[in-house]
Structures are given as structure tokens and as C-alpha cells.
Amino acid sequence: MYELLRNNIEKNIPLTNFEWELIxxxxxxxxxxxxxxxxxxxxxxKYEAFVxxxxxxxxxxxxxxxxCILFFAFDNDWISDVESFYHDxxxxxxxxxxxxxxxxxxxxxxKTKLFKEVPKLLKFHTLxxxxxxxxxxxxxxxxxxxTSKQRYLDFVNKYPVKAQRINDRNLSSYLGVSHEFLCxxxxxx
Numbered sequence: 001m002y003e004l005l006r007n008n009i010e011k012n013i014p015l016t017n018f019e020w021e022l023i024x025x026x027x028x029x030x031x032x033x034x035x036x037x038x039x040x041x042x043x044x045x046k047y048e049a050f051v052x053x054x055x056x057x058x059x060x061x062x063x064x065x066x067x068c069i070l071f072f073a074f075d076n077d078w079i080s081d082v083e084s085f086y087h088d089x090x091x092x093x094x095x096x097x098x099x100x101x102x103x104x105x106x107x108x109x110x111k112t113k114l115f116k117e118v119p120k121l122l123k124f125h126t127l128x129x130x131x132x133x134x135x136x137x138x139x140x141x142x143x144x145x146x147t148s149k150q151r152y153l154d155f156v157n158k159y160p161v162k163a164q165r166i167n168d169r170n171l172s173s174y175l176g177v178s179h180e181f182l183c184x185x186x187x188x189x
Contacts, residue, residue: 001029005050005104008076012127019118026110032097038079039095045084047105051077054101055165059173060093069174071139072098074162078128079103098170148177149185 002024009015015023032038032054039045041061056073070093073079084091085108106114115122142151152175156163163171172182 001052001102002027002104004052004076008050009121009124013120013124015118019120022114022117023121026114027104027106030103030105032101032103034097034099036097036101037094038097038103039081039084039091039093041092041094042090044088045081045091046107048078048080048085048111049103049105051075051079052102052104054103055098055162056095056101057098057170057174058093058095067173068176069170071135072162072166072170072174074165078132082129082132099165143176148175148181149188151175152182152185153189 005023005027006015006020009023027050029052030049038047038049038056051073053075056079057067057069058071058073058079059067059069062068073095079095081091081093081095083089115125142154146154152171155171155175166174168182168186169179172179175182177185
């Protein structure tokens with residue numbers, strides 16, 4: 001079960017068995033049921049998580065109760081509210097399981113300890129933050145420069161398996177359109 005995490009890390013940095021054992025000692029295995037929350041908006045983020053299996057939506061709840069989905073996370077993805085996790089600020093969004101999920105979590109104290117014990121994890125962390133930044137920039141450019149239909153087509157072409165795991169209501173929120181408009185887009189294809 002933990003091998004998926006090791007493979008994820010070792011795509012970027014090699015680990016000795018001793019370093020790997022230190023990592024395993026500091027992460028905890030958690031199971032979440034569909035609709036359970038890993039994080040609730042306006043709370044303190046206690047964990048950074050690695051998704052072993054399952055799917056999450058990361059969303060902001062507007063004052064009118066509408067969900068604004070920012071991202072989805074699936075198997076082999078990392079999820080965290082970086083600002084809350086590292087700077088003790090209130091979270092800006094919810095992280096909710098779309099399916100039954102298994103994740104590995106680490107708290108800030110243990111992650112800081114791991115950085116001291118396995119310094120090369122700082123390089124991995126930097127690469128992870130860079131990757132996340134690129135994904136966020138690409139998402140912003142898509143929202144600013146592409147039509148809803150283009151964003152939909154790009155999403156289903158880039159992530160065909162993931163698109164099947166997301167219902168239309170969640171996908172329409174992610175695309176920033178109404179459920180009815182998404183249905184119209186799908187009918188024109």
C-alpha cells in the first residue's frame with residue numbers, strides 16, 4: 001500500500017531503505033468514506049495528504065451556498081491547503097471525498113522533522129510545489145482564455161478516466177457553468 005507513495009517520491013529523488021523507513025514511521029494511513037471531509041473551510045489544515053486511491057473535490061463554498069470547485073485529486077495526487085498547513089491560517093476551501101478513499105497523511109510537526117532527518121525531501125517538496133504552481137497557472141489561463149466548451153473538451157480528452165468518475169454537477173462547478181449549460185455543451189458534441 002505504501003509503495004505507491006515511495007514510487008511517487010522516487011520519480012524525483014532516490015531513497016535509501018533507511019530513509020524510506022523514516023518516512024513510513026511519520027505518515028498515517030487513513031480511510032475516508034464517500035462524502036467525508038479531509039478539510040473544512042475556515043478551519044485549520046492539520047494534514048498534507050497523499051491519495052492512495054479514491055477521488056476528492058477541492059472547493060470553496062460561496063456565501064450563497066454554491067460550490068466553486070477548484071481542483072479534483074485522484075490516486076497518486078497530493079492534497080493540502082499549503083497556506084493553512086505551513087502558516088497556521090484558516091483554510092479557504094473544503095476537501096471532500098467523492099468516493100471511498102485511502103490516503104496517507106502527515107502533520108506539520110512530523111513533516112518538519114522529516115525534512116531534518118531526510119534533507120533531500122526538501123528537493124522533492126520544492127518540485128511538488130513547482131508542479132502545483134504550474135497546474136494552477138494552467139487552470140487560470142484556461143479559465144481566462146478558453147470557452148466553457150473548450151475547457152470541457154480539454155478536460156475529458158486529457159483525463160478520460162477521471163472524467164468518468166466525476167458527476168456532471170461537480171464537473172459543471174469545476175468548469176464554472178450551470179449544470180444545464182454543461183448538458184447543452186455535451187449535446188453539441
